[in-house]
Amino acid sequence: MPTVHDWINNPLAVVDGLFAQSNSSPDWEKKVVEYFKEKLKLNDAHTWVPSLNDVPLYYLKPNSLVKFRCMVQDMFDPEFFMGVYETNDLTSNSKQVKCGKYRDITVGGQVDFNSRNTVTSERQTFYCVPIPGESQWAKESYAGTSQARVVPSTSYVPNRHKRSYEEDDEMDTQPQQMKDVSQGTQSSAESHGNTEPKRQETEAPSHDSSSAHCTSSLDLNFPLPGEKGPACLVKVYEDWDSFKLNDMLEVFGILSADPALRVIADEREASLLLDPTEVTETVEEQRVHSPPASLVPRLHMLYAQPLVHNNPLLPSSAPENDGDHLSSVLGELASVRAELHTYLTHVLMGDSLAAEYLILHLISNVYSRRDVLPLGKFTLNLSGCPHSSPYTEHLYKAIQQLVPSSYRLCMSLHNMNNQRMVPRKDYTANRLVSGTLQLANNTSLFLDETQLEQGQLDATGVRNITALGNLISWQKVDYDFNYHQMEFPCNINVLITSEGRSLLPSDSQVHLRPTLNPPNLEEYLSAVQVAQIPSQLNKYRIYLSVARALNYTISDEITKAVEEDFVEMRKDDPQSMSAEDLHRLLVVARLLSLSHGQNTLSRDGWMKAKQLEALRISRTQQQKSVSGNEP
């Protein structure tokens, strides 16, 4: 398909062509965007576009069309650029009007700064990072759907790979990882032996260490430690006010990795000496705002699609546009739910109540906010997890297999006192230094409180605990801007595992009561996980994402019934049922209905929710009395 290659491999030619046709009427800009939107709409045209997420940068041709699945980590200041400029060709002495959009650098001839044709335009730069905590399976699956044929650019010489090994260490982990990926998918597809996952396990940390090693030279500002993948400076040309921090986007844009963008350190210092008055940026600032293009490529956005979710198994558009897909999922929803429940019961050592609550937790979602109150969040505290045992780690792995992005935060004293959780504005470098709590919507945050031991929390620790508390209660994170704080609402599913009741607030606490007692815990858990074939897992993944996005209403009739019920319950014992309990009950009822694929609350659903809550509360109370008797 040569046409495809034209607009994918050389989009700037298209832009220039449209610009030339327009005779400098300003609507050419719209035409360009329209053109690419149209092209991308064609059946699966977007899968032909190579993705920065899974193709190493040096395989990609500069100035070609690429896509990038990312989260907006920081927003830089808007910049003015030459939208249209005129060049003087000294040799032929001819003038040419050119378009500077979608470019970092002017082309051809001496720029005539005094030309009357110059048009100054404005654009905004976002610093984007890959979606933090994106699960391996999601990455693989995205990479798998890509049909992009990445032809190594002609300048690419095989041995360059070796030469660049040291300097581009970061990039180098990519192909390796790719190999892993392919091996991983193959192996998991072929065999489910015990050895395979073990091997992956041992490999994972080594990746982390290597990437940590190479990011030390240039901090790419990933929210989570041990993350890898390219960061990107995305130049946005229109509607940048519609984007928000931490938004997940799929950006289609023109890749610009011109080496001229790299300002060599010495040169910079030299210019510093020469001309201190001109320097408006500190060295740190320059490092951040103009990093070498080989590490942080520039992407000139043509079109960006906000991602509601990052589940590759679902179409990325909003679910209502895709009725048949949805109905097919809904058809087998009940069976999938039952299977998932069984699976989770196994993972939770035979505790079916906890499994039930875990499902509710996994599909919870802040669907709205009433003044300051976030609605729909459901933070679960799984108490009764054994202290310092690998159990929580295995539990996390199981969850990681189910959700598209997740992060396990070990609440060890060391972590609490040393980790930067709240993003902070660094004014010298003029950037937002990321923290672990800068996460995209619907990320599962797994707080492992079993790792916490006695000891002193210092000021950072207290701040971190407060931040976690705010996150859970109000679903917001107060970013630290030194002179003031700024509140960023978020939508993060928090799951806390602890021995006793967690020190953090939670919406619901379930005490784990194992009915199975396998002699070798680790073996048992890995066996449970391996027993799930990938297609099965995929079903679970789809189920969770679909259930979370369903709409929900309560009919007037049920409202009445619920009211009656509440009054009735309060009559018997006002203490047992407070407004807060009703809040929780309503959330549980909502999630329970959704988990069964029901759009509306039924009387039956309400009763079930009540039963579930009663069961949970009785268990908690029993637990209290048990622990109370203990010395």
Added chain:
Amino acid sequence: ARTSRSEMVRKRTVRCRSTASEDPLSPPSQRSRAHDTSTELQPMPTSPAMDVSLFSSPMAPRSVLQSEIDASSPLMYGTPSSRVEGTPRSGIRGTPARQRADLGSVRKAPQVDMHSEPVSESLAGSEQGAGQRLVIWGTDVNVGTCKEKFQRFLQQFTDPNSREEENAGLDLNEPLYMQKLDEISVVGEPVLNVNCSHIQTFDADLYRQLICYPQEVIPTFDMAINELFFDRFPDSILEHQIQVRPYSALKTRNMRALNPEDIDQLITISGMVIRTSQLIPEMQEAFFRCQVCAFNTRVEVDRGRIAEPAVCRNCNTTHSMALVHNRSAFSDKQMIKLQESPEDMPAGQTPHTTVVYAHNDLVDKVQPGDRVNITGIYRAAPMRLNPRQSQVKSVYKTHIDVIHFRKTDEKRLHGLDEDGEQKLFTKERVAMLKELAAKPDVYDRLSSALAPSIYEHEDIKKGILLQLFGGTRKDFTQTGRGNFRAEINILLCGDPGTSKSQLLQYVYNLVPRGQYTSGKGSSAVGLTAYVMKDPETRQLVLQTGALVLSDNGICCIDEFDKMSDSTRSVLHEVMEQQTLSIAKAGIICQLNARTSVLAAANPVESQWNPKKTTIENIQLPHTLLSRFDLIFLMLDPQDEAYDRRLAHHLVALYYQSEEQIEEEHLDMAVLKDYIAFARTSVHPRLSEEASQALVEAYVDMRKIGSGRGMVSAYPRQLESLIRLAEAHAKVRFSSKVESIDVEEAKRLHREALKQSATDPRTGFVDISILTTGMSATARKRKEEVAQALKKLIQSKGKTPAMKYQQLFDDLRGQSEAAITKEMFEEALRALADEDYLTVTGKTVRLL
């Protein structure tokens, strides 16, 4: 539409062209020669040669240029004596001009001036004639007309309604700026700040020119003002010529709204300083000397670059010119980073920053952390390119050359003025708010718009609403009583889980200057202020805490009961005097903390005990409690109808559609604006009728108790009533407090008292529970025990000493009511206070 960019470019081309066009235009000026002799050529004997070259060589324009711009030429800097006979201009009398680096590339304006300047000069004031048509290239500014207009403005403009701080002490019916000129002649500070909105009301066209061509118009203003000034005060001596500094260009924008069209225009933006650089000496003019013939020449710096003369004009030797640093002219410059103020930002975005350059005396005027309004010229320059490459980074660097700083938070620290936070409302918005205010049920409407997710508690919401508006600020400093507190403090206590925190969070999110702290997590230091050593400068810096930060706002304190005593003690001062005294690390100061406190406290026992008084339930010192105007209990009412409505409300919360939610959000924005508008523009005063009603209310309150022998109201309660009534008047946008306001204040106050000050033993409302920490009945019982004890001791006859335990047992045996050890000890203490006995260790001695 005109893009400013090309505008800018055009101007620059002028400069290039002017080189060619200059000679015919510039007259064989007397001035240039006179000038040359005075400054440049004095040390050298070769001046004639230079003059020759001036007229013969095409390179001459540079020096012609300099002579032309005596108003702003840096040449004159520091050489006043030589300037005296050098300047032909009449009024200015040799006061040196000071270069205006803030106007950027200085030479630009003057050299375009040339087209009109010589004419106006040579025609000696006959601008009305041909002069009128001459405009500065690329603009529509005629120097003569512009000057005249501005002088007329200075001489005639009055602003009788001015409320600006700077104008305090000026006669508002006299021309404002003439008085300021008088001030300048007395104080000798040669800077005149001109409010652009004044110019706009006086002459809209002049204002437009100022905004669009500040670089040309401001020097013209300078000229005008100096002529005027030295006409009036021919003998005054100033450090340098007066500079005009316009401020608050009405095009006030936030940083986000800046766009390419603003380049080279006068803008005012607000923001917060986040970083300042060290002082940068910026070369304004380079001094070159020929190493062959010692011929001197000066080259102005053009955008940070010096065009080094390749050929000596005098001896035609190439590459013989060398820079002499000592004789070059430098000016001070400072780079400041400004960040958008948090209020201006749309949710979910990060703040923008802008680079600002301050020049000369504006250097070091601001510190990081200051909130400022800056007025300046927005500039864009192409990125410096690598000279070896023809490719250019297609990005411009932008910055603002600041002309005027105005700190917006300074006033908060010293003054009473609330103008600083005055939000600009559009006329439609104000009309809409007024329309809302005219509705009879506005009070109910607003209170129901407050925290709609929280169910009922109507009176509490009304109380908080009044708190948001606050009373009228009164100043009795002259009579020695100091400031009266205008802020209303509210305490919410009640069972855990009754959405107190949620209410606090809501209020915190609603008000612009709100702070939210939790009693558990805050220390006295975090609430007040602390002194910190800046690691970089080794300077001691005062860091303010939540209470100071919420000055003019609301400080929400959750878990008030969990606060340590020492922390709570700082609140005493804040809650009545509204100040905060600090004596730490050698810094002794009093900061304003005119903050309303909205606190929430949980009962000491997990549940509210209805058998106990408020004080007993929350265990807070009564000294603190009496500083709260309203204390509300948030209890679970446990009544069926209530439950039903509550359930309905909650269920609705969970299924209401998006649109309904949207509507409410709109309400929140309206509420915000409504409050902001009322706080800044409504200042109700008590009407005669209202004061009468207040007096009656107070007398009534005192009467209630007097029947039972207790005091049921104190002056503090009266003050609370006044504040509440004023706040209610503000809700109605009424400038007078009327009796309906007093009625509502009374009702609310009574309602709150009913909740918090009811004596559980008698069922009566007893204010002494809150003011002394003890109900009257409790006090009565205490007295009874003491009397019984006294009787007991007296019955024992003349025994000088008794055993403590013995006495306790005796008293218990005698009395029919149960006597606790505490009661016994209290009785002993009471008797000791009467000097009847003393307690030493385990023995009780009679006196």
